[in-house]
Amino acid sequence: MARKGVIGLGNPVRGDDGISEVLIRRLSEESSPSDVEFIDIGTGSVKALHVLGRLDKAIILDAVFFGGDPGEYVFFDPEEVKSLKRSKNPHDSTLFEVLELSRKMEELPEEIQIMGIQPKDVSLKEGLSPELESEIPKLLNALRQKIAEL
Template identity: 30%
Template sequence: MALVKIIGCGNPLAGDDGVGLKVIEELKRWGLPPGVRLISAGLPGLTILDLMRGADQVIIVDAVEAGQKPGTVIHCKETDLARVTFRSLSLHNIGIAEALSLGRLVEPEAFPRRLDIVGVQIAEITWGKADLSPLVAAALPLAVHTVYNILKGGGPYA
């Protein structure tokens, strides 16, 4: 059976930056098919490469600053990161895009066959706040549905 890892990233005490972790919480409630493992990674930096190891498919869920309307859900493949102005917030020691590029260069055989990124455009980062802003919270169901679509083989869009 293929192993799929869904990795939620973010700071749970920085407002909208915690959206990746909230998506993981929602996925736990909704249930997932066999062979899918959920990981709440927090602020992984380069550790994300270790978290991905052994998976056939990885879906990374994170807050993004992509110049879109707050709450916009963006889905892209790793190869589209440069084309789509998708960049992870710099709250992680090293951004997700940079970590993936480094990992692909240094250890390409350890990368999953399929890597998707689901981002939710933030409205604000508020230190010490555990709640999401209303527009980002309202995007949680769409972000969860996007993950399910990917699991069914759905393609990226932005």
């Protein structure tokens, strides 16, 4: 059986950049498929290197500025990471590097998707913006569907 995981990156004290943590927590509280691991990496995306190495299939969640409305999302593959403007946080500068290093070490999952979620506000503050908070049900549904496809 394939080892599957959903990995969240983000900083909960940077407003909407904490969306991944919220989604990982909510999904892990549900009766989700038992063969899927839910992992909140936070801002230490270097930790993702170790996690990616043990998975066959993965979905990475991250706040990404792509010009959409808050809560809008896009799924893309690691090759497309370079073209997107990610939020201005330390974990963002290393996401591409971690994916590249994983590839070079031949520890990149055979199937990997990144779910980029458009934030509204990533300033220093705890909690999500009301606009992003209202989109959580839609984001959870999209994730459940993507997990079912893994």
